[in-house]
Amino acid sequence: MTATTVPHNLLTDNPALYEARFPDPDRLAGRWTEDCLGRHQAGRRVLDMGCGTGRDAAHLHGAGRSVTGADLSEAMLTHARTHHPGPEYVRADLHGFDLGRGAFDAVVCLDSSLLYCHTNDQLDAFLSSCRRALAPGGLLVTEMRNGAYFLGRTDLLDTPTVHTFTWQGTVHRSTTTLTVDRTAQLLRRTRLWTADDGSAPVEQRSAWRLLFPQELCHLLAAHGFEVLELHDGPGPRTEPPWQEGRPPGDSTDADRLHVIARLTTPH
Incomplete structure (x- = not known):
């Protein structure tokens, strides 16, 4: 899907x-x-x-x-x-x-x-x-x-992390991947949402400034x-x-x- x-x-x-x-x-x-x-x-x-x-x-x-x-x-x-x-x-x-x-x-x-x-x-x-x-x-x-945490560190980057929780009887799963956009000085996040109720997956993109x-x-x-x-x-x-x-x-x-x-x- x-x-x-x-x-x-x-x-x-x-x-x-x-x-x-x-x-x-x-x-x-x-x-x-x-x-x-x-x-x-x-x-x-x-x-x-x-x-x-x-x-x-x-x-x-x-x-x-x-x-x-x-x-x-x-x-x-x-x-x-x-x-x-x-x-x-x-x-x-x-x-x-x-x-x-x-x-x-x-x-x-x-x-x-x-x-x-x-x-x-x-x-x-x-x-x-x-x-x-x-x-x-x-x-x-x-x-x-x-x-500053991301200077030389990659432990939070590029590898998807998965979190599962239940809300209103439906099991929701978020799969999140963080990447660094060095030119823009942004930490970019891609998050894929899925649920066990048959709804279509939803992909969401956002970013934070790295200060x-x-x-x-x-x-x-x-x-x-x-x-x-x-x-x-x-x-x-x-x-x-x-x-x-x-x-x-x-x-x-x-x-x-x-x-x-x-x-x-x-x-």
């Missing part, structure tokens, strides 16, 4: 399927983010850019924050409003947004969402938007794949941010699992990169 290639993200278009594929009962990303905000004494007003299904935004709301969750996917926003109420959910684009000058004490951008800014212009637009949205001294908290730690520091400084923490752990997707109270490390060698920066030069 020939696979159908779809222009949209299958998981983004099906939020319940996304949460089944990536369950997070302990809200690890939300707990890590709240710990970061608390340690650096951020104010209550938080913008979660690329909020997805709203799980982390709702966790921060439950911790006493005044949260706005923003995403480009209407399907995700509808799911978030229904299943993870509390925050205000709005439609906004990572590549440039204006949700009020100085309206937030922190901007949060989790799960490699920042890396959907593929070009330098898109990265500049995102950071300019964050700078505009933050009050003086506001925080940017983000975690993402680490571009290196010092490159990211340079970009942040150019937009008026001081880097407070830059490390590969602890964080919501590091091994061993993140735990509150564990001090941040100083390595940037692992697959994930965690960054906390403070706005020192507002618009």
Whole structure:
């Protein structure tokens, strides 16, 4: 059976399927983010850019924050409003947004969402938007794949990985292959979805920008941010699992990169 290639993200278009594929009962990303905000004494007003299904935004709301969750996917926003109420959910684009000058004490951008800014212009637009949205001294908290990990390493590349899970009585299987596009500085992902319900396979293609730690520091400084923490752990997707109270490390060698920066030069 020939696979159908779809222009949209299958998981983004099906939020319940996304949460089944990536369950997070302990809200690890939300707990890590709240710990970061608390340690650096951020104010209550938080913008979660690329909020997805709203799980982390709702966790921060439950911790006493005044949260706005923003995403480009209407399907995700509808799911978030229904299943993870509390925050205000709005439609906004990572590549440039204006949700009020100085309206937030922190901007949060989790799960490699920042890396959907593929070009330098898109990265500049995102950071300019964050700078505009933050009050003086506001925080940017983000975690993402680490571009430096792929310097000389191929263990995550070119070999398909398979994950199987059951959702609504149907067994779903994703076969994912990662490749590096060195010219574009992108990590490209091809994912083939199959299910045991007889539906046609679906092939999905996406990509993340590969950012290196010092490159990211340079970009942040150019937009008026001081880097407070830059490390590969602890964080919501590091091994061993993140735990509150564990001090941040100083390595940037692992697959994930965690960054906390403070706005020192507002618009």
